[in-house]
Amino acid sequence: MQLKRFSVKGFKNFRTEIVLDDIGAIGVIHGENNVGKSNVLEAMQLFFQLLMVPDHTAWVQQMTSSELEELGFIASEIFNLEFPDAIKLNATFNNLEADELGIKELLPTSEVQISLQLKPVLGDFEYMVTKFQFADGTDVTQEPANAEQTAFARQLAIFIAQSTSLLNTKEKDKRFELISVARHISPNEIEAMPSVVPHSLRLQLYDAKESLEFSSSNRWKLFVKTLQKFHDVLGIGKFVAIFNRHTNRANLVFESASVRTPNATRRIPIDMLGSGIQQVVAIIARLLISHATLVAIEEPELNLRYTLQLRLREIFHEIVNAPVGPQQIFLTSHSPAFEFGEHFYAMSATGGNHGPTIKRLPIKTAHFFTEHDADMPNIGETAPQCYVSSDRLVRLPEDICKELGIEQGGGIVILKRQDNEHVELLTNEQFLDLFEPVNNEEK
Numbered sequence: 001m002q003l004k005r006f007s008v009k010g011f012k013n014f015r016t017e018i019v020l021d022d023i024g025a026i027g028v029i030h031g032e033n034n035v036g037k038s039n040v041l042e043a044m045q046l047f048f049q050l051l052m053v054p055d056h057t058a059w060v061q062q063m064t065s066s067e068l069e070e071l072g073f074i075a076s077e078i079f080n081l082e083f084p085d086a087i088k089l090n091a092t093f094n095n096l097e098a099d100e101l102g103i104k105e106l107l108p109t110s111e112v113q114i115s116l117q118l119k120p121v122l123g124d125f126e127y128m129v130t131k132f133q134f135a136d137g138t139d140v141t142q143e144p145a146n147a148e149q150t151a152f153a154r155q156l157a158i159f160i161a162q163s164t165s166l167l168n169t170k171e172k173d174k175r176f177e178l179i180s181v182a183r184h185i186s187p188n189e190i191e192a193m194p195s196v197v198p199h200s201l202r203l204q205l206y207d208a209k210e211s212l213e214f215s216s217s218n219r220w221k222l223f224v225k226t227l228q229k230f231h232d233v234l235g236i237g238k239f240v241a242i243f244n245r246h247t248n249r250a251n252l253v254f255e256s257a258s259v260r261t262p263n264a265t266r267r268i269p270i271d272m273l274g275s276g277i278q279q280v281v282a283i284i285a286r287l288l289i290s291h292a293t294l295v296a297i298e299e300p301e302l303n304l305r306y307t308l309q310l311r312l313r314e315i316f317h318e319i320v321n322a323p324v325g326p327q328q329i330f331l332t333s334h335s336p337a338f339e340f341g342e343h344f345y346a347m348s349a350t351g352g353n354h355g356p357t358i359k360r361l362p363i364k365t366a367h368f369f370t371e372h373d374a375d376m377p378n379i380g381e382t383a384p385q386c387y388v389s390s391d392r393l394v395r396l397p398e399d400i401c402k403e404l405g406i407e408q409g410g411g412i413v414i415l416k417r418q419d420n421e422h423v424e425l426l427t428n429e430q431f432l433d434l435f436e437p438v439n440n441e442e443k
Contacts, residue, residue, distance in 0.1 A: 001160070001175075003294060003328060004111075005092040008043040010085040011078060012036065015355035017088075018043075018347075022360070025320040026313075026340040028331045029358070030370050031347030036356045037332035040347075041178055041296040044330070046073060047089040048176040048294075050116050051161035053127060059141050063118075063125040079120060082353065086119035090131075093160060106152040108135040114157070132157070177292035179283065181299055196278040197270050197285065203250040204289045206241035218324045219288040226284055226315045233277055233308070240267070252281070276303040280312060287316075288325050295326040301335040309337035316340070336366035344369075396425075404430075 002023075009017040013036050020027065020040070029037045049071040053061070065075050078087065096109040115131035132153045133139040140153040161175050208220040224238050231237075237256025244251065253267040270278060279302055287295055301309045317340055319325045331338050343360040346369050350357055361369060386397050394412070396404075404427050406412070411428035426434075 001096050001293060001327070002094055003091060004094050005090075006040075006044060006047075007090045008040065008047075008088070010080065010087040011043045011046070011089075012039045012080060013355045014039065014043070015080065015083060015085075015353060016350075016357065018356070018358050020345055020358070022343070023328070023330075024341040025327070026316055026329050026331070026338070027345065028333055028338050028340075028366075029345045029347055030333060030336075030366060031356070031358075032349065033334075035347050035349050037347055038180075038298055040358075041298065041330060041332060042078075043087075043089060044294075044296060045176060045178045046071075046078065046087070046118075047091055047116060048161050048174065049073070050089070050118065050127060051114075051157045059129045059132075061127050062121075063127045065124070068125060075120070075125070084120055086117050088115070088117050088130075090115045096156070096160070106149055107138055107140075109156065111135045112156070112160075114160075129157075173291040175292055176294045177286070177290040177296070179286045179295065179297045181302065195271060196275065197252060197282050199249055201282065201285055201289065202241065202252045202270070203243075205252060205285055206243050206250040208289060209241045215291075215324055222319065222322055222324060223284060223288050226318060227281065229311060229315060230277060230280065230308070234273070237265075239281070276305070276308065279303045280308070283312070284315065284319075287319055287329070290326075293326050294328045294330070296330040296332075298332050299334065300331060301333055301337065306335070306337060309335055313338045313340065334370055336370045339363040339366050 004023055005019070005021045006023065007017050007019040008014055018036075018040060020029075029040055031037045053063070053071075068075055079085075090113070092111065092113045094111045096112055112135070113131060113133045114129070117126075117128045117130050119126045119128070129141055131139055132141050138145065138149065140150050145153075162173065205220065205223065208216045208223075211217050211220075220241075227234075227239055234254055235256050237254055240253050240255045242251050242253060243249075252270040254270070254273065255265050255267050257265060270281060273281075283297060283300055286297075300312060304312065316329050316338070320327060320329055340363075342363060344363055344366050345358050346361045347356050347358045386395060386400070394414075404412075404425075406427060413426045413428060413431040414423060415426065415431070416423050
């Protein structure tokens with residue numbers, strides 16, 4: 001299952017419709033602070049929570065403030081206080097496999113569009129499913145949909161919101177999870193001794209390692225494998241989840257060869273590692289332990305230097321392409337390191353009471369939209385116009401960029417000539433022009 005399009009209007013500061021279309025495996029939203037990036041992810045969360053509303057006997061139903069709070073939302077925090085319009089949410093999914101439900105597919109689920117509305121009414125709220133349209137154009141919220149088709153749609157709605165079969169009587173996992181800046185999924189994880197990787201998450205990792213279930217054990221193996229990519233930071237070794245039966249607590253340690261004692265290993269508890277690597281561990285653990293197929297993360301770049309951000313992006317890509325783990329990842333970020341695919345979503349404030357707008361931009365412009373160069377240290381008017389940062393990022397003066405034709409960014413090649421050993425900088429096109437074209441007839 002994949003979310004291909006999502007739109008929201010009326011949620012918090014969204015006066016005009018915010019639309020994410022052509023969503024890929026990894027979607028990134030950029031924008032200034034307080035413009036509303038996180039609100040998009042929270043609106044997604046509200047959409048999936050509303051699909052799990054227990055009363056599925058009607059497309060229109062009443063909802064109280066307490067019922068809304070049970071879904072994790074407080075009315076005064078999600079409706080625009082100055083303009084309390086109805087919240088309208090719309091999502092388009094494709095590649096739904098209804099046979100996982102164990103029921104006959106009555107309508108084609110290759111693409112399904114669902115529109116929800118939540119409106120304040122006399123102190124309470126009216127929740128309405130305004131559209132539930134299948135690939136053949138059938139909208140079961142409209143006449144003349146029959147009772148059997150309507151029942152199928154309601155079962156499908158729960159299937160979209162939950163990642164286990166309706167026939168399974170065990171506790172079901174949420175389809176969508178939001179990993180906030182605090183890296184908590186549930187308020188229950190807030191502990192007396194705060195930690196980037198809380199005990200509840202360490203226990204989940206240990207349970208996954210010891211699980212007899214194929215899916216859970218493979219998620220643990222993928223967790224260990226991806227973190228080995230940080231060997232230049234951690235050294236050669238791997239993470240191990242352990243459990244102390246005396247304290248009844250789980251822990252996560254990094255196990256590596258001992259420098260002092262040959263053929264021995266040492267174990268470093270997660271809390272003794274740097275804050276940056278703890279942040280990476282927490283994010284990857286959340287991605288793989290939540291069992292959600294769609295996961296949203298706020299600002300994954302926190303505490304990470306740019307080169308590690310780029311590596312984390314590659315890990316995200318590896319995870320979404322793995323047979324286990326989430327199939328889609330949504331990010332909000334101030335860094336241009338996490339783009340994947342052809343575009344990112346640029347959110348901008350419009351001024352006044354109209355709220356923000358959002359549009360798709362090519363990924364090559366992300367560096368400029370995020371003003372990534374503004375993070376470089378300002379060392380006065382005598383600062384060199386061209387330099388290499390500690391993260392090996394090359395900055396070129398404007399006149400050179402203009403001469404090379406890469407004012408908006410582009411690929412470059414740095415090479416060393418054999419004749420005079422000078423180092424030269426070329427654009428990708430200039431580099432390719434150095435080679436003579438190959439005559440296919442002479443191959």
